[in-house]
Amino acid sequence: MSxxxxxxxxxxxxxxxxxxxxxxxxxxxxPLALGGALGMIFARNAVHSAMFLVLTxxxxxxxxxxxQAPFLxxxxxxxxxxxxxxxxxxxxxxxxxxxxxxxxxxxxxxxxWAAILGIGLAGLLVTGVAEALTSVRPVGLAExxxxxxxxxxxxxxxxxxxxxxFELTSALLITAALGAMVLGYTDKSKRRTQRETADARFRGExxxxxxxxxxxxxxxxxxxAVPALLxxxxxxxxxxxxxxxxxxxxxxxxxxxxxxxxxxxxxxxxLKPAAAKEGDK
Amino acid sequence: MSRAELLAxxxxxxxxxxxLCIFLFALLTAMITVWxxxxxxxxxxxxxxxNRVGPFGLLQPIADAIKMPFKEEIVPxxxxxxxxxxxxxxxxxxxxxxxxxxxxxxxVSIFGERTVLQLVDLPVGVLVVLAAASIGVYGVVLAGxxxxxxxxxxxxxxxxxxVISYEIxxxxxxxxxxxxxxxxxxxxxxxxxxxLWFGIALFPAFFIYLVAMVGETNxxxxxxxxxxxxxxxxxxxxxxxxxFVIFYIAEYINxxxxxxxxxxxxxxxxxxxxxxSLIGDNYFNSGWWPMLWFxxxxxxxxxxxxxxxxxxxxxxxxxxxxxxxxxxxxxxxxFIVALTVINVFDQLSTTGILISAGFFILLLIxxxxxxxxxxxxxxxxxxxxxxxxxxxxxDLQIPSKPRxxxxxxxxxxxxQTVAAGAKEGDDGVS
Numbered sequence: 001m002s003x004x005x006x007x008x009x010x011x012x013x014x015x016x017x018x019x020x021x022x023x024x025x026x027x028x029x030x031p032l033a034l035g036g037a038l039g040m041i042f043a044r045n046a047v048h049s050a051m052f053l054v055l056t057x058x059x060x061x062x063x064x065x066x067x068q069a070p071f072l073x074x075x076x077x078x079x080x081x082x083x084x085x086x087x088x089x090x091x092x093x094x095x096x097x098x099x100x101x102x103x104x105x106x107x108x109x110x111x112x113w114a115a116i117l118g119i120g121l122a123g124l125l126v127t128g129v130a131e132a133l134t135s136v137r138p139v140g141l142a143e144x145x146x147x148x149x150x151x152x153x154x155x156x157x158x159x160x161x162x163x164x165x166f167e168l169t170s171a172l173l174i175t176a177a178l179g180a181m182v183l184g185y186t187d188k189s190k191r192r193t194q195r196e197t198a199d200a201r202f203r204g205e206x207x208x209x210x211x212x213x214x215x216x217x218x219x220x221x222x223x224x225a226v227p228a229l230l231x232x233x234x235x236x237x238x239x240x241x242x243x244x245x246x247x248x249x250x251x252x253x254x255x256x257x258x259x260x261x262x263x264x265x266x267x268x269x270x271l272k273p274a275a276a277k278e279g280d281k
Numbered sequence: 282m283s284r285a286e287l288l289a290x291x292x293x294x295x296x297x298x299x300x301l302c303i304f305l306f307a308l309l310t311a312m313i314t315v316w317x318x319x320x321x322x323x324x325x326x327x328x329x330x331x332n333r334v335g336p337f338g339l340l341q342p343i344a345d346a347i348k349m350p351f352k353e354e355i356v357p358x359x360x361x362x363x364x365x366x367x368x369x370x371x372x373x374x375x376x377x378x379x380x381x382x383x384x385x386x387x388x389v390s391i392f393g394e395r396t397v398l399q400l401v402d403l404p405v406g407v408l409v410v411l412a413a414a415s416i417g418v419y420g421v422v423l424a425g426x427x428x429x430x431x432x433x434x435x436x437x438x439x440x441x442x443x444v445i446s447y448e449i450x451x452x453x454x455x456x457x458x459x460x461x462x463x464x465x466x467x468x469x470x471x472x473x474x475x476x477l478w479f480g481i482a483l484f485p486a487f488f489i490y491l492v493a494m495v496g497e498t499n500x501x502x503x504x505x506x507x508x509x510x511x512x513x514x515x516x517x518x519x520x521x522x523x524x525f526v527i528f529y530i531a532e533y534i535n536x537x538x539x540x541x542x543x544x545x546x547x548x549x550x551x552x553x554x555x556x557x558s559l560i561g562d563n564y565f566n567s568g569w570w571p572m573l574w575f576x577x578x579x580x581x582x583x584x585x586x587x588x589x590x591x592x593x594x595x596x597x598x599x600x601x602x603x604x605x606x607x608x609x610x611x612x613x614x615x616f617i618v619a620l621t622v623i624n625v626f627d628q629l630s631t632t633g634i635l636i637s638a639g640f641f642i643l644l645l646i647x648x649x650x651x652x653x654x655x656x657x658x659x660x661x662x663x664x665x666x667x668x669x670x671x672x673x674x675x676d677l678q679i680p681s682k683p684r685x686x687x688x689x690x691x692x693x694x695x696x697q698t699v700a701a702g703a704k705e706g707d708d709g710v711s
Contacts, residue, residue, distance in 0.1 A: 047364070047426060054419070071465075074408035082415025083445060086422070090441050093426050093434060150404055151465055241431075 025066045033059035046092045050085060057081045068141040071151050213239040226259055284402050284468040287388060291396055298391070299400045303380050310579070311533035312342040318587045325591035346526075354522040359429030368427060369520070369527035372420025376531050378413040379538035382406040384468050386551045386571040398551075398572060399468065406467040407455055410542050411448065414497060417535065418444045421499070421506065421516050424528070428519035436515030439598065440499060440506035446605040447496035447503075450489055453613035457486035457620055458546050471550030480547035485616045487547045489609050491585075494539040496605065498532065501590035505598050540582035544575065548582075551575040 018026075032055060039052035057080045065073035144153050158166050192200070201209045213236045216226040228239035291299075316331065316339060323330025331338030356365065386398030403409060418441060425437015459465060461483065462473045480487040496503045507515030517528045544550060551571035552558065558566060565574075596604070622637065629637070 045361075047361075047423075051364070051423075058416075070403060070405045071408070074405050074412045077412040078408065078415050082412065082418070082448070086415070086418060086441055086445060089419075089422060089426075090438065093422070093438060145404075152463075 022066055025062070029059040029063050029066075032056075033063070046095075047089065050089050050092060054081050054085050057085065068145055069150070071154055215239045215241070225255075284384075284397050284399070284466075285404075287395060287397050288399065288402055292394065295391060295394055295396060296400070300381075303400060304377065307377060307380055307534045307537060308530070310537050310583075311530050312346070314533050314536065314583050314587075315345075315529075316342050317583070318590070321584070321587045322591045325588075349526045350523045352522045354524070355519075357429055357519045360519065361427040361429060364423050364427035366524075368420050368424035369524045369531075370420070371423060372417060372531040373527050373534070375413040375416040375420075376534040376538055379410045380534075380541065382409045382467055383538075383541045383545060384471050384550055385575050386569065387567065389569055397468070402466055402468045405465045407459065407465045407470075407546075410538065411452060411455075413538075414444070414535075415448060417531070420528075420531065424520065425506075425516035428516075430519060432512045432514075433516050433518045436506040436512045436518070439512075440516060442602070443499065443503065443505060444497055446602060447493045447609075450605055450609040450613060451493035451497055453610065453617065454486040454490040454493060455546060456617055457483050457613070460617065460620055460624065467545050467550075471545055471552065474549045474552060478547065478549040478552075480549075483547070483616075483620070485612065487543075489613045489616075490543055490547060492604075492609060494543055495586065495589060496601070498535045498539055498586075500532075500536065500586055502593035502595050503601055504595065505601060508595055510595075536583060536586055537579060540579045540586070541575075543582055544578040548578050 036052045036054075036056035036059065040049045040056065043049040043052055058077060061073045061076035061081070063073075064070075064076060141150075144150065200206065213228045215224050216228040216239065225240060227235040227237065230236050319341070320330040320338065331341040334340040334344045356362070381400040382403055384397070384399040384402070388395060388397055390396075421440040421444075422437045425433040425435070425440065428434070458470060458479050461479065462470045464470065464473075499506050505515075506512070507517065512518070517525055520528060551574055553563070553565045553571065553574050557574075565571075626634075
């Protein structure tokens with residue numbers, strides 16, 4: 001994308017003069033956009049990937065503004081970076097920061113097909129750009145933008161010449177939204193009551209009849225990450241929320257062991273005086 | 282010369298001067314707002330508020346500004362370091378962009394140079410503010426994610442959902458204004474409010490904007506991303522020292538931007554308010570005076586923010602989302618349609634009016650049909666007494682005594698024997 005833009009800009013320099021400001025902004029934005037695109041592919045973390053894509057989209061948006069299309073540029077920023085990428089990020093954050101893609105091929109021959117189709121797409125793009133460089137003469141949007149009529153002219157073309165594709169796109173989007181709602185909808189009127197749930201618990205339809213034990217907050221520490229202690233002094237693993245456990249379990253393993261008493265140290269849970277405890281052992 | 286031509290003529294020193302002034306305006310107003318908020322909230326809660334540093338505690342923000350950078354900076358071990366450092370920058374920098382397109386005043390002369398009190402008047406000025414707001418969310422969301430702990434993550438998620446939802450309502454409220462002005466440039470929008478302010482002419486849109494602007498800035502009663510009773514401090518729980526200050530300032534500058542935007546769109550921008558505009562052939566609407574009105578109106582909007590915070594309790598999250606999607610968005614959509622009809626009413630023929638009226642009535646009938654029947658709250662439940670429990674029945678009919686069965690009688694007998702002290706409690710499991 002950026003490569004093609006670079007070529008276009010060079011070709012534009014031959015056909016019509018590129019202003020200094022435009023050239024400067026291009027040489028700032030193009031490396032940023034390209035770096036973002038490469039970063040998106042090579043970043044290990046899914047959220048970092050998404051952030052690199054945001055960088056590319058922002059650079060493209062600013063490029064549109066420089067190329068006399070301010071409305072398109074700002075819509076690019078509002079819709080793509082503001083809404084779509086934000087939803088992406090939302091999902092990524094919900095899925096969890098530690099999840100990463102597996103490198104195992106799920107479909108057979110996936111890589112071969114990906115390579116073939118990728119080369120095909122690259123070929124199409126190169127042909128298209130080459131065609132644009134040789135036989136298309138850039139006109140510029142000065143005439144369309146005269147008197148600040150950029151937005152009005154876009155509106156006119158969308159609702160006259162391109163009405164059908166526009167309506168088609170909106171129909172597609174509405175279908176997608178309705179589909180998502182149908183798939184995600186659960187009938188709340190059939191939800192079980194508290195009584196029925198309690199009966200089901202005792203019938204053995206759940207993992208355990210009682211609710212999960214509360215954490216050991218305030219018993220010996222004031223953190224929700226402290227597990228509760230069972231009557232025999234061992235820890236109750238279910239007492240710490242799965243989210244807290246998953247977030248920091250690896251990094252904080254030592255801390256958890258210390259709290260659980262696996263590492264010898266002064267026993268905060270001991271109720272008897274120290275001398276009596278020595279005698280027990 | 283038109284506004285855009287005047288601005289295009291600006292020499293580079295004037296542009297830099299304007300940038301500096303806008304920057305200082307944002308920071309100073311944010312500081313004053315912090316002080317005013319603490320004083321006003323204090324007054325609303327019958328306590329003095331900050332009153333130790335300077336007269337009326339006026340120097341409190343400066344004392345805080347000195348204190349904060351010297352506090353210890355704690356980075357959680359689980360944090361994603363680069364993103365953690367990037368997030369405050371992403372939160373603060375876009376907020377300033379919004380102020381760049383705000384028209385602070387009409388044509389004036391600065392050191393002999395004719396210009397407009399505005400940095401740049403883009404033909405798509407309204408979109409600039411929306412775009413800046415949508416970039417600003419990244420700061421909050423990434424702060425929540427990169428901290429690596431659950432509470433900030435939940436705060437970040439809430440904030441993302443909240444800002445996206447309320448930006449839709451806000452955008453639709455703005456569409457109503459754009460329909461009237463036929464322009465997205467903020468300068469043109471102010472100019473077209475010479476007569477009636479849009480806040481009065483388009484009151485429903487103004488109301489929706491007011492609600493959406495509070496939701497958009499994560500302020501009370503919609504401060505769910507940082508609800509202290511639920512999420513400690515939300516997305517900035519793990520931030521301390523200067524990074525926390527940046528989030529703090531960003532929130533206040535964001536408030537200033539949405540207030541300035543609301544002023545420009547609905548409160549006549551820099552125009553003098555009605556009785557003053559009559560004095561001396563609109564003298565107070567020329568030169569540097571309008572800047573005073575503009576800043577005054579921003580101050581009013583900021584007071585509104587503070588007043589809301591002092592008055593209303595926090596919403597529950599699902600109620601808040603319901604308000605946005607099921608109330609504000611439909612109302613603004615209906616309002617936009619109604620506004621369009623009013624605008625083209627003169628051009629319609631009688632047949633056209635009749636057809637649209639018929640269509641409207643059909644729509645109304647369909648809507649009425651869609652209202653669900655009220656479900657009987659106590660369907661299928663046997664009444665305990667004549668009236669509703671625990672209110673005694675109106676006719677004061679005493680419920681009949683249940684007949685004592687053999688089983689009940691034996692249980693009662695056993696209870697008496699237990700009370701007498703006999704040892705037969707072992708088989709008492711019934």
